[in-house]
Amino acid sequence: MKKLLKVALCFACAMAVCACSGGNSGDRAHQLKIYNWSDYIDEDLLDEFEEWYYEQTGEKVEIIYQVFDINEVMLAKIERGQADYDLVCPSDYIIERMINHGLALPLDRNYGSTPDYTKNVAPFAIEEFNAMNTPGKNANDYSVPYMWGTVGFMYNEKYVDRSEVSTWGAILNPKFEQKLFMKDAFRDIYSPLLIYLNSEGIANGTVDAKKLMYDVSDESIAKVEALLMEAKKNVSGWEADFGKEMMTQEKAWVNWTWSGDAMWAINEAGDVGVKLNYVVPEEGSNCFFDGWVIPKYAVNTKAANYFINYMCMSENAIRNMDVIGYVSVIGTPEVLASQEELAQDSRYAEVVDASYFFGPEADSVLLNPIFYPDKSVMDKCVLMHDTDQDTEKLLKMWSRVKGDNLNGTILVLLGVVVAALIVWSVIKSRKNKSRRQGSKKRK
Amino acid sequence: MGKIKQFFGRRSSWSIPYLIFMLIFVVLPLLLVVLYAFRDPQGNFTFENVRTFINERESVNTLIYSIGIALITTVICILLGYPAAYILSHSRFRSASVMVALFLIPMFINVLMRTLATVALFGFMKVPLGQATLIFGMVYNYLPFMILPIYTVLQKIDKSYSEAAQDLGASNREVFTKVTLPLSMPGVVSGIMMVFMPTISTFAIAELLTMNNIKLFGTIIQENINNGMWNYGALLSLIMLILIVVTNLFNDDKEEASAAGGLI
């Protein structure tokens, strides 16, 4: 035992020394602290960037890479915790909030002799960023888009026909009782349902879907809440992460999810012989963009700007897409060529009009429509917006919908236990009393 | 003799570093929880958080629900764990210590990984995830914490007590109910402490085992802290803290025993 302890001690000391030398000892000015979604980059690129940056600027940089899984968690760390990240990758509405709250630093696209690869970003994404709700500022001055996708239904082809999930109303379909996974993200549920509730108006032109995304009136919230309450009997789980895995195991048939997650699950399910597919309902939907932002408390902004530029190189965008399954915003011919090649042997490939993304030549190309939906679909997809102060209203609606799990059985059980405890303590105190009296008498 | 006393006197001052350490890392943080609970994000004193808690049915209901689940888990742990501890303490020493170690080894495997594997296990058995699987998972995770303290106490009980009782004509059953069981209560109490509170406050296990369908009190605390609502989160923590203090008052008279009966 003694020997074992000694060995453990030596081991620990050695490790501690290693840790100290390799850990936080670096010089902050030559570090680049990146806070990204988990599994959202080809991690080899991090090492390669350090070399590339040295080649371009002659400066050394060491990347510290950390991941988050919820937008709001990231935001809280920066807003309340004043964390000194140099680069973060939030979603569109958080980008709006960061810009509006002065938490984002303007970008510096002066890369010296290095080409400006941020020009590779598809005009489609730039336009969406132009249209962001950032009064007095242009989102493109503060952020460069990174990945994008749509919100829709992933479904199991064995049990579900495409037509059944081509409407958001599918969540009310009694066929899907306990077979539906909902994304545990109130925004990605609320906004599409608003579109669904107003689908007639949108179709005949009386309602503007883009304006609808600012609607957080009590009336609209109540309508969505009622709809969700009705759909609740179908919901088998509110998934933050496990939905895609469960779908490959056929635990549920339909999953309200993001296109990137759907693609991940479709690939994985293919390996075990489960056929999944993904559809954007006909009423229209949300598209989302995740983009790079340099937060207010950043230290090494130069390296951050260069990193953004590096991420926009076509070959790096292709590598990222290969690894993470989401779609890069880079719209260069190289990316198109690689995606067409990928689509060649995919059973999901379709001829789509991707001119909105790759330019006019790409109006009928063979691509994976889960990655690049047809123009007709994208025309109906709108961006979500930050609801700032009203977010709390949505959050409260969401917690009402998800509800609590208090039920009669538990209440009865607790009542019984409390009663038993009271009875027990009364008996005990009586016993004690009589004992005390007894001992007094003896005295 | 005086010299020895002096020597021991110096030994007593050995507790000073730990006292300082605890003041900084145990007492001060708890005071901060209280401080944050009664402040708004700007740092002004407020009762707003308390009001929110009382007015929002979800938080209160979740608290009650969590207590219920924790209670069920604890009872099941006692029912399963006590016999196991009893059997272990009565088997021959050598094999018993190995057995106890066997019960401890699963704890070397990361708790989240264990839970994910349990989820997979339920998947094979086609058990739908929900309240039942949640309780099962909790029992699974906390059973060793119930067995260990009971085993430790049972093992320490002087065998001559039960022998004496037998000599005085007590049946096996009477020996158990009148001698062994009462003497092992400190172990049960510390077992309860190690199972009941963690069950209310875990969030990862509940999240994974019920597909986010069931929230426990820990889930709301974590959500609030993570979403930057530190003050409300601190208030919820404070309520949890009060709950812990109250439960501990219940076995106040056994404090010394439960401390000694802790782990090993």
Add this chain to the structure above:
Amino acid sequence: MMKNFLAKAYIWVLLVLLYAPMIVIAIFSFTEAKVLGNWTGFSTGLYRSLFTSGQHEALMSAVLNTLIIGLVAAIVSTALGTVSAIGIYNLRNKRFKSAMNTMNNIPILNADIITGVSLFLLFVSLGVTQGYVTLTLCHITFCTPYVVLSVMPRLKQMNPNTFEAALDLGATPSQALRKVILPQIRSGMVSGFFLSFILSIDDFEVSVFNVGTNGLQTLSTYIYADSRKGGLTPELRPMITIVFVAVLAVLIIMNLRSKNNTQNNSLK
């Protein structure tokens, strides 16, 4: 006889149940499916890719961090806890002694999540950047009380006269400490050490609030974040399996050795 058999059977059933998840992980470490629970044919690919250098740097560094923090926390806690236990045991002021004991019990009785949140608030309000050092301090905070509790009973069991006897026989106080007190409380220290180590490597709820913003990940926080997007890294399965087998092997070897010792020395 029957009763004996039933008792044994009960223990084994419990053990099988407790080990079932580990067995599931072990089985599914031999297939390359990304999702735990899917079978895509037998393969040792995951074991190979686990040991292919440079591929799973994030995972490996998380494992390393967990081990380093666990060992450092266990060692510091054992030292601090033992010293404090001797100190507390020798306190003559009853009030102070019971206050120390109560304080020592707080982290044990407190829920992990509260410990985590309160320490998080401490570092935030002190403006300390959270990282390696602070996380290790957090772990020491909740490990040390267990060491105190494991050492204390040994101190109480000790015959105080042996110490005096040692002094009478001419030992210096420090010799008496090393040769008389420490051997008697060593078993408490060892169990405190292992307990601390287990608690530290298994911890999730304290770590998740205190890993800070310097890119530090422990195994628990890595798994928690990892499963959110893109699914759990499949290489975790062979890794966990290897750890599990190693721990089991250590236990068996230690058991065999102590059996040999018993036969040789007929001592404990």
